[in-house]
Amino acid sequence: MTEVALHAEGLGKRFGRTWALQDCSLELPAGRIAALVGPNGAGKSTLLHLAVGLLRPDTGWARVFGRDPRHDRDALADIGFVAQDTPLYPDFTATELITMGARLNRRGWDAGIARDRLTRIGIPLDKPVGRLSGGQRAQVALALALAKRPRLLLLDEPVAALDPLARHEFMQALMGAVGEYGTTVLLSSHLLADLERVCDHLVLLHTSHVRLTGPVDELLAEHVRLIGPRLPDGAAVPGVAEVIRASHTERQSTLLVRTDGPVDESRWTVHDITLEDLVLAHLGASAGATPSEVAA
Template sequence: MTDEPTVLTATGLGKRYRRLWALRGCSLAVPAGRVVALVGPNGAGKSTLLNLLTGLLTPTEGQLRVFGQPPGRPATLARVAFVAQDRPLFDGFTVADMLRFGRHLNPRWDPGLAEERLAALDIPLNRKVGKLSGGQQAQVALTVALGKRPDLLLLDEPLSNLDPLARHDLMRSLMAAVAEVGLTVVLSSHIVADLENTCDWLVVLNRGRVQVSGDLEDLLTSHRVLTGPVELADRLPADVALIEDSRTDRQANLLVRNGSAPILDHRWSNRPASLEELVLAYLRRPEAAALPRPALTGA
């Protein structure tokens, strides 16, 4: 739970396509100014959640608020930018055409920011979008979104189909923009390693439900990896939650969520969990949840 002002809140949020629930019973609250890693396997509901936040979809049940208002209202849309997974650019347009297109659609458009950003990336304005590399196209799509001067930026798998260098360059330029403008970002990605040094809030979606939602540092601090004799695995303190349990005949490797009592047995090797270890452990156990649902989402 956090005292920071929230950008988006969801309470009991659900979205159904005919008989299939893409999201069900989702509750979360995301503070302003955070860079949010939205993580989950294919079909977990990540794209559905992002489309709900933009107002492109309407909830089947529950409540969703962006800046305190239902998504899709004109005042809300003016403050939100969305880059979909397929990067909606027009191959026949030049880069300059894309900037003119952004200016006509967005009353808060900042031409100086967009042109300076592309110049810094050495992307020529007279080049047709279809002739750019995948990394350059991703940067143009991000530039059009940032030129809108949004308060909330939603990115659906922006790193997909990019080579490692292009992924690094995109994330570096994104973080520079976040530091300069101070916006909130929700970033959906399968590539957990690219998120560890850029995101400070984590949301894990699994089978259409929120498993984890919280400050990344707090989550990593509260989860430990224990390695020790297998006979110790069944003697954990009562308030320590076992998230993942891997054993051989002699050794146990556990990922646990700390309770109030420290684990004092010196026979355990005890270290903090990495982001990838934490995410994978929860994805392997869809029934597990890291934290109680935030009280803010019940408002």
Template sequence: MEIALEAQGLGKRYGKTWALRDCSLHLPAGRIAALVGPNGAGKSTLLHLAVGLLRPDAGAVRIFGESPYDNPELLPEIGFVAQDTPLYRDFTAAELVALGGRLNRRWDGALARNRLAQLGIPPNLRVGKLSGGQRAQVALALALAKRPLLLLLDEPVASLDPLARREFLQSLMGSVAESETTVLLSSHLLADLERVCDYLVVLNAARVQLVGPVDELVEGHRRLVGPRHDGAPIPGVTAVVRASHTARQSTLLVRADGPVHDPDWTEQDVTLEDLILAYLADGETPASHTAWEVPA
């Protein structure tokens, strides 16, 4: 199995504050992965480390087995759309496509032009006069024109309206299906991620909390409703992720290694949103001290 992105004990510090700490994860090639976490969790830091814009203060990050910071030859294999979709606003989309051809040794200008034409984006209008959704589509088209093996997107749809978000994600899915590019997509919009992503990385409090294939992560967790829990072990439960209590009843979101057969507990399936919110609720939950990873 080829690994597109690998981090081992990765950390980045600003002064005395760790923006990212003890980050270890594997992203298999060919996946469309969601990178989820609250503001300040370290998502942008991880992405900037992965493209070599930052140097790690601890650990290492590798793209297809190589360090992006120490190996500039790796950069043509990576496409990156930053959070504010930075583009030269005085350039037209057509001029940016032409510029990309001059700056990248492997460049598919026809792909970029065709995508922009399909989306109805005026090629000769200055980028600064385009809408936010159109600028995001231009940035995506430029990133895809590199024909990257790994595409990193830092909250590219955060400022878009629902229609523009849907168009952007449909455009992304179509391009990825054609090229088999590995994608790591950072976003707060859980419903959008659930539609397009098959792999999940959850960051909270500067650490990885959860990582693995979406289906296996969801299948490995349950919601249990039953008598007030006193902390005693429950057969089949490996960890309690979150718990809420009333005077007589407890509701637990748990990791389970199989069905929970205790008749005192009613077992319910969880959704991807349930799972993500449970791991984001508190950076100091028992489950967060060691990231839970499902082998891909």
């Protein structure tokens, strides 16, 4: 049986009268690198903060490797978290931050991981982090998180403000760490091209709800783009469980669909889709557009 790194059931958080996250249920298997995607305000940061125990849920619950991080101090030792603004004390050097991390984390802290990783990528250990570039600060935050040897690493938009080269270097460092330590990762980002290269699991949020979740390869295998003769309104397509997104011309229909069986390839040309195609199609459907109202 596959171990579950993060398990949520009916998880919800409300601020005033507004639900930031509602009825969130998901399971993230251990060993995965999961993409957490959705538009601004979908509830991504709220989910991450609930998962690490920084927020108290109004409904439901979240467990990390079967334990509640809000009430089990040992659970916190298994979690690494890099918040969206990569908060670091700007007057501290990387060496001082590593020393502080050792004093705050009595179990499992490995200062050598942080020092070696930063030295290897050329980040000075004796320079105040407030004087480092944005990409370098992100690397320092990642190194500190990895020094905990976390079983679950949560990253909230860690590369959003970085230039393409810095993003590439950060993602390379992340992949190397995952391969080396076997860490499970939940990575929130809008940059779908970056996520497609590294992630093997998807959690898609929209309007505070989970719209889609599962292994990326399985989700892509069951979704395809169909191109064929104009489909009459309301007509069913054998082998199609759901039309996610559609566009029509006078003579032709283009459909992005979720299949539940073989499609008649004498009538339809079948094309594979990308992770970006999948995400954008489901976000369009979640936004309330009818299939014919969303361009394929």
